[in-house]
Amino acid sequence: MNSLSRRRFLKITSASFGAAIAATSMSTVVKGSEKIEEKSGKKIKGVQKIPTFCDICFWKCGAIAYIKDGKLWKIEGHPEDPLSNGRLCPRGTGGIGAHFDQSRLKAPLLRKGPRGKEEFVEVTWDEALDFIAKKMNKIKADHGPEAMALFSHGIGGNFIKHLMKAYGTPNLTAPSFAQCRGPREVGFELTYGDVVGSPERTDIKNTKCLVLIGSHLGENMHNTQVQEFAEAVENGATIITVDPRFSVAASKAKHYLPIKPGTDMALLLAWMNVIVAEKLYNKEFIDNYAFGFEQFEYEIAQYTPEWAYIETTIDPEVIRETAREMARYAPATIIHPGRHTTWYGDDTQRSRAIALLNALMGNWGKKGGLYNPQSVSIPGYPYPPYPKSEKGAADNPHHKYPFAEGAEKISTGLREATLTGDPYPLKGWFVYATNLTQALPNTQETIDAIQKLDLLVVVDVVPSEIAGYADVVLPESVYLERYDDLNTPLFREGFVSLRQPVVEEPDDQKPNWWMAKKLADKLGLGNYFPWKDVEEYLDTRLKSAGLSLDQLKEKGVIKGPEQKIYNDANNPPNFYTSTGKVEFYSLRLKEVGFDPIPKYTKPEEPPIGSFRLLFGRAPVHTFSKTQSNRFLSDLMEENEVWINVDVAKRMGFKNGEYVRLKNQDGILSNKVKIKATERIRTDCVYMVHGFGQRSKMYRQTFNKGASDSQLITKYKIDPLMGGTGMNVNFVTIEWGA
Numbered sequence: 001m002n003s004l005s006r007r008r009f010l011k012i013t014s015a016s017f018g019a020a021i022a023a024t025s026m027s028t029v030v031k032g033s034e035k036i037e038e039k040s041g042k043k044i045k046g047v048q049k050i051p052t053f054c055d056i057c058f059w060k061c062g063a064i065a066y067i068k069d070g071k072l073w074k075i076e077g078h079p080e081d082p083l084s085n086g087r088l089c090p091r092g093t094g095g096i097g098a099h100f101d102q103s104r105l106k107a108p109l110l111r112k113g114p115r116g117k118e119e120f121v122e123v124t125w126d127e128a129l130d131f132i133a134k135k136m137n138k139i140k141a142d143h144g145p146e147a148m149a150l151f152s153h154g155i156g157g158n159f160i161k162h163l164m165k166a167y168g169t170p171n172l173t174a175p176s177f178a179q180c181r182g183p184r185e186v187g188f189e190l191t192y193g194d195v196v197g198s199p200e201r202t203d204i205k206n207t208k209c210l211v212l213i214g215s216h217l218g219e220n221m222h223n224t225q226v227q228e229f230a231e232a233v234e235n236g237a238t239i240i241t242v243d244p245r246f247s248v249a250a251s252k253a254k255h256y257l258p259i260k261p262g263t264d265m266a267l268l269l270a271w272m273n274v275i276v277a278e279k280l281y282n283k284e285f286i287d288n289y290a291f292g293f294e295q296f297e298y299e300i301a302q303y304t305p306e307w308a309y310i311e312t313t314i315d316p317e318v319i320r321e322t323a324r325e326m327a328r329y330a331p332a333t334i335i336h337p338g339r340h341t342t343w344y345g346d347d348t349q350r351s352r353a354i355a356l357l358n359a360l361m362g363n364w365g366k367k368g369g370l371y372n373p374q375s376v377s378i379p380g381y382p383y384p385p386y387p388k389s390e391k392g393a394a395d396n397p398h399h400k401y402p403f404a405e406g407a408e409k410i411s412t413g414l415r416e417a418t419l420t421g422d423p424y425p426l427k428g429w430f431v432y433a434t435n436l437t438q439a440l441p442n443t444q445e446t447i448d449a450i451q452k453l454d455l456l457v458v459v460d461v462v463p464s465e466i467a468g469y470a471d472v473v474l475p476e477s478v479y480l481e482r483y484d485d486l487n488t489p490l491f492r493e494g495f496v497s498l499r500q501p502v503v504e505e506p507d508d509q510k511p512n513w514w515m516a517k518k519l520a521d522k523l524g525l526g527n528y529f530p531w532k533d534v535e536e537y538l539d540t541r542l543k544s545a546g547l548s549l550d551q552l553k554e555k556g557v558i559k560g561p562e563q564k565i566y567n568d569a570n571n572p573p574n575f576y577t578s579t580g581k582v583e584f585y586s587l588r589l590k591e592v593g594f595d596p597i598p599k600y601t602k603p604e605e606p607p608i609g610s611f612r613l614l615f616g617r618a619p620v621h622t623f624s625k626t627q628s629n630r631f632l633s634d635l636m637e638e639n640e641v642w643i644n645v646d647v648a649k650r651m652g653f654k655n656g657e658y659v660r661l662k663n664q665d666g667i668l669s670n671k672v673k674i675k676a677t678e679r680i681r682t683d684c685v686y687m688v689h690g691f692g693q694r695s696k697m698y699r700q701t702f703n704k705g706a707s708d709s710q711l712i713t714k715y716k717i718d719p720l721m722g723g724t725g726m727n728v729n730f731v732t733i734e735w736g737a
């Protein structure tokens with residue numbers, strides 16, 4: 001979203017807190033921080049409940065942690081939190097394992113051997129931060145502040161982001177853009193002038209027809225969506241699932257379309273062909289709000305279901321029937337925009353096609369469609385202004401990707417700049433809570449870039465793969481042991497929630513805010529951290545919205561006043577595109593030489609004997625961050641490679657047998673178990689992402705399962721926004737462990 005539309009967007013959706021407290025009753029079900037019943041000598045008896053929010057993934061579900069007799073006992077959903085509705089997903093429930101994790105980093109580490117050899121010595125915090133400050137000052141003096149980049153993921157990165165902005169670099173990035181949902185946000189922004197956002201604006205619980213393209217809800221465990229999905233299924237909603245693999249979501253579907261991987265655009269165009277040809281679209285919405293519909297209508301006429309059949313292998317009659325079914329329930333129909341959308345390199349255009357199919361349903365701002373999210377506004381801390389960078393960011397030299405100019409930078413673009421020195425060399429990386437060797441495609445490129453650096457700092461909780469390459473490793477307190485910044489998401493209702501410490505750190509770990517403030521002092525940037533501690537910071541922000549930290553510590557979640565999330569006659573939708581309409585034909589795309597109406601490109605075929613490598617989520621793990629949590633690793637210790645049962649039989653592979661995968665560039669995976677199943681097409685294999693880490697220090701996970709990231713040596717860059725399409729690698733299956 002460009003900054004103008006973001007500002008407008010916030011203006012129309014943020015409610016002030018003036019009325020909020022009056023609107024929410026103070027009598028929460030949970031009495032946060034209930035008194036510990038008895039304290040005799042060192043023995044603490046009784047149960048204490050402390051509200052906080054989860055960090056096992058980025059959904060930020062409100063939770064209640066229980067302390068029993070002074071020890072962390074369990075964690076449950078916060079009944080008043082809109083994201084958890086009183087329930088956590090299995091990962092969140094197992095979250096307390098992060099505190100007890102045997103693999104945890106205990107003290108700051110300084111590298112002594114060559115990079116990547118994993119030879120470190122323990123040092124004090126002062127020594128570690130002095131080392132970093134000295135290097136950062138030298139980088140600034142020799143190359144300018146822009147030569148430092150920050151890779152971070154999650155709300156825990158906020159204070160370090162602030163520090164890096166104060167230091168003067170614009171190179172702040174997260175894998176959630178170019179490796180995740182960037183194409184979707186750009187595709188929707190180009191079409192509606194607005195993004196999908198996280199949490200997604202999908203009114204799944206009220207929908208009558210839900211179309212899932214990939215989006216493997218039930219394995220993708222984003223809590224609220226899964227709860228709403230279950231509710232929709234229970235209410236008899238029609239589910240249409242498109243996936244080369246019979247996913248958990250497919251098992252709930254009325255129509256399962258086992259599509260040939262990489263051909264979804266053909267299906268989308270054919271669906272729109274049917275809906276337009278049979279005049280099944282929402283005429284009123286199109287008449288009022290569509291721009292360029294005539295050109296679209298003309299162009300879409302060529303994409304018949306028979307044409308799409310050749311590409312997708314989906315029966316033309318099934319395409320017709322499912323298109324009609326979507327239209328039957330519109331506007332209470334959602335074609336889910338997906339989330340991890342960096343698939344084939346034409347992902348922004350596919351997302352645009354999804355946006356247009358939704359527009360044909362007229363579901364914008366409608367119940368059961370795409371609602372208008374709300375938020376509460378809590379002013380930021382009154383910091384001094386940041387220094388301005390003359391050079392600008394390094395992720396997108398020469399504006400190569402014209403639609404990547406928002407706040408979110410291209411992680412792989414910063415890696416590229418580090419490797420090539422274009423537009424200028426990057427000399428230091430600060431890495432917070434992102435395991436770059438797993439999160440970025442082509443692990444070797446990441447390692448090569450790291451070898452060019454003068455400084456690599458990694459803040460982690462365990463000796464992850466990326467920590468193994470660091471010059472300095474800073475051990476962080478886990479989420480149950482610290483405060484983080486306030487959570488004020490755009491959602492069905494506006495609310496603010498708090499992460500607060502529930503237990504103490506077991507060793508010399510420190511929270512991110514403490515590291516950022518300390519390092520700022522050493523860098524001479526102390527004026528950017530005028531607060532005494534994080535409690536003062538949080539209280540200042542909350543007070544400026546008429547609330548207080550004490551209130552939020554007790555309640556965990558405070559809701560804003562009720563706001564409208566659907567449009568009606570008195571409250572029509574606004575589209576912040578250049579035409580003020582939903583753009584079926586995009587002048588902005590046309591201007592810079594891209595297809596103004598989405599077109600289909602054929603994916604490459606796997607060579608004979610090879611399979612396309614696909615990947616996804618397991619319900620009990622988050623990427624590469626939960627593998628040493630014993631509550632979760634007990635449920636799934638390693639990943640498997642899914643292969644069609646007939647193919648396995650023909651090749652002589654048995655279930656449970658160990659094999660290795662070899663990709664088109666000769667890269668060999670760790671050993672991984674065969675899962676021979678009818679639930680996958682014959683032209684692809686599938687595995688869960690996050691396994692197969694090769695850090696020797698990280699003993700609990702070393703060589704457990706195989707890593708998709710290591711096999712993803714090839715990636716196709718989306719020419720619109722720089723996203724890395726990763727579903728473009730082919731593997732053969734090799735015998736033997």
Ligand SMILES: Nc1nc2c(c(=O)[nH]1)N[C@H]1C(S)=C(S)[C@@H](COP(=O)(O)OP(=O)(O)OC[C@H]3O[C@@H](n4cnc5c(=O)[nH]c(N)nc54)[C@H](O)[C@@H]3O)O[C@H]1N2
Pocket residue numbers: 057091180181213214215216217219220221222242243244245247259260261262263264338339340341343614615616617618619620621622623686727
């Ligand atoms: N348990 C758990 N849940 C998570 C996460 C986690 O780590 N663990 N991570 C969260 C995050 S950040 C994200 S982004 C989401 C990601 O979750 P999603 O957005 O749901 O990810 P996708 O890539 O859409 O989904 C993978 C599915 O797409 C299918 N697929 C692969 N190729 C194709 C294709 O060409 N066409 C079609 N139609 N389908 C295809 C795969 O078989 C698989 O079922 O999950 C979120 N939820």
Ligand SMILES: Nc1nc2c(c(=O)[nH]1)N[C@H]1C(S)=C(S)[C@@H](COP(=O)(O)OP(=O)(O)OC[C@H]3O[C@@H](n4cnc5c(=O)[nH]c(N)nc54)[C@H](O)[C@@H]3O)O[C@H]1N2
Pocket residue numbers: 055153156175176179180181340432433434435436438439440441459460461462464465476477478479615616622623624625626689708709712726
């Ligand atoms: N091959 C491949 N690549 C992918 C994906 C894929 O499916 N396949 N998915 C993509 C998607 S959708 C996304 S969103 C990204 C996700 O990418 P990341 O968010 O980078 O995911 P992780 O690999 O889990 O890395 C998280 C790191 O944070 C550390 N960590 C955990 N808790 C804390 C904490 O409290 N503090 C600190 N400082 N560190 C902590 C973990 O130990 C781990 O090293 O990856 C993307 N890349």
Ligand code: SF4
Pocket residue numbers: 054055056057058059060061087088089090091092093221222223224
């Ligand atoms: S979806 Fe699960 S892991 Fe993610 S924040 Fe919610 S409970 Fe935690």
Ligand SMILES: [Mo]
Pocket residue numbers: 176179180181339340
């Ligand atoms: Mo993601």
